Amino acid sequence: MAEVTELLERARQGDPLAWNQVVELIYDDLKRVARGVLAGRGSATFNPTVLVHDCYLRLARAGAHGVQDRAHFMALAARAMRQLLLNHARDRMAQKRGAGAVVETLSEEERSADLEAEHLLGISTALEQLEAIEPKWVQVVECRVFAGLSEQETADALGTSLRTVQRWYAEARVALARIMAPDRDS
Amino acid sequence: MADTPDPHADPLGWLESRALWQGSLFRSLMQEARAGDRLPPGTRLGSFRIVEELGAGGMAVVYRAQRDDGQFDQAVAIKCVPANPSTRDIELFHRERQIQATLNHPNIARLLDGGTLDGGRAWLAMELVEGQHIDAHAETNGLDLQARVGLVQQVIAAVAHAHQRLLLHRDIKPSNVLVDTEGRVKLLDFGIAGWIDESAQVRLFPVGQAPSRRATKPSVRLPISIRSGCCSVALLNRCWPQVDNGLANCARFWRRLATTTPGSDITRSANSAPTSNVGWSVCPCWRYAADGVIR
Structure with a gap:
């Protein structure tokens, strides 16, 4: 069946409907693992790699096949994970602003979630700036960090070599730090 | 988190750290995902x-x-x-x-x-059981040893009933044992229970048993895990810190507990057990048969 292949291709081309479908797919899998994560099973460690691989297996049953589909899906899934975390961080920040001047007593957990949301939003904004400079850097960061792919899996997903992935990742690290701390940039 | 890099100085390091998948933000996302x-x-x-x-x-x-x-x-x-x-x-x-x-x-x-x-x-x-966890119940009501033993006997009765039906609860802990407002123990949550034939370590028809009885009712010896034993020991130990008992005494105690009819003075006989240097907290597995007799 070409349907899944077509969906992935459309999402890659930036079709918003297709993209939302991919995000939904990932979100469905997050819902599935949420119980386990919150119940602290598996010593409370969440593994994004397992999640995106499981998600691909479902797609494969629905007709995805071939090296190409797999590579495309992995890169899209990495971006979708980033999107989901970012959406949640934005929602939290919006809620916080919505609460206005009301003095709330937040729990430790709530406060640190808000702080992490703030950090993630900051870094995500920096990633958008980085994307304008070199989109490949951002893709490598997404694969390595948000999908937990290994260097080799990242190379496969982006259709490049292991060495190139290593180089891009190192370059992205420096460039991202520079964007986040412009004062230190001489 | 103390070991988390500064997100401004080392943004990629921050993303790679525990902050992303083990932090509060991700937990909050997981809670949202569960809302459905x-x-x-x-x-x-x-x-x-x-x-x-x-x-x-x-x-x-x-x-x-x-x-x-x-x-x-x-x-x-x-x-x-x-x-x-x-x-x-x-x-x-x-x-x-x-x-x-x-x-x-x-x-x-x-x-x-x-x-x-x-x-x-x-x-x-x-x-619906309105009540407290067994340990909390014992504490808030300041139950003495006699009363605690009474609770444990009810737990044993429930477990024995399950075992007669060849069922293992496999998750006996204070939060799964409630005591209702009338002091009755209720064992809950058979969510991970299993049938005995799924477990490898079971001996059906122990040797030395009369064939006639074999024919009518399969008797089963179970290695009970041990959380029920430990759970009970913890419950009783509160009243009994001075007794430092060994394995053998522990087994002897359970035997007494199971064979004592309610109302008889189990505390006295248990207290007279000789001491050794093995603590209650290491209570190992204890065995008993489906007829409720601990061996």
Whole structure:
């Protein structure tokens, strides 16, 4: 069946409907693992790699096949994970602003979630700036960090070599730090 | 988190750190993802209507519900499979329902009803137990040893009932043993229980048993795990810190406990046990047969 292949291709081309479908797919899998994560099973460690691989297996049953589909899906899934975390961080920040001047007593957990949301939003904004400079850097960061792919899996997903992935990742690290701390940039 | 890099100085380092997947933000996302699992108050399941959430376990959420078919008033506990269940979730849940259905004992919360929602979410309705966890109950009421032993005997009765039906609870801990307002013990949550034939270490028909009895009732010797033993020991040990007992004494104590008729003075006989240098806390497995006699 070409349907899944077509969906992935459309999402890659930036079709918003297709993209939302991919995000939904990932979100469905997050819902599935949420119980386990919150119940602290598996010593409370969440593994994004397992999640995106499981998600691909479902797609494969629905007709995805071939090296190409797999590579495309992995890169899209990495971006979708980033999107989901970012959406949640934005929602939290919006809620916080919505609460206005009301003095709330937040729990430790709530406060640190808000702080992490703030950090993630900051870094995500920096990633958008980085994307304008070199989109490949951002893709490598997404694969390595948000999908937990290994260097080799990242190379496969982006259709490049292991060495190139290593180089891009190192370059992205420096460039991202520079964007986040412009004062230190001489 | 102390070991988290500064997100401004080392943004990629921050993303790579524990902050991303083990932090509060991700947990908050997971909670949001789970929100669809919740049945809002007022949801109708069979003859019942959800009143409020009582708690969430690893696999299912438990609600307080009220009979709502105009027949009579009844408060129940309802356990429902989460939304988008995996096949394993469904399998385990059906198993739990079947297991509950085979049990009928005053110290085990009863199964009352069950069904399936649109979308395939199975549910079960249980007797609602209003009470405290066994350890909290013993503490808040300042129970003495005699009373605590009485509670443990009720737990044993419930476990023995399950074992006679070849069922292992496999998760006996204070939070699964409630004591209701009348002081009656109720064993809950057979969510991960299993049938004995699934376990490798079981000897059916122990040697030396009369064939006639073999024919009528299979007697089973179980290695009981041991959390029930430890749970009981913890409960009793509060009253009994001065006794430093060994393995053999522990077994002897359990034998006494099981053979003593309620009302007899078990505390005295137990207290007279000789001491050794092995602590209660290391209580190993204890064995007893399905007729309730600890050996």
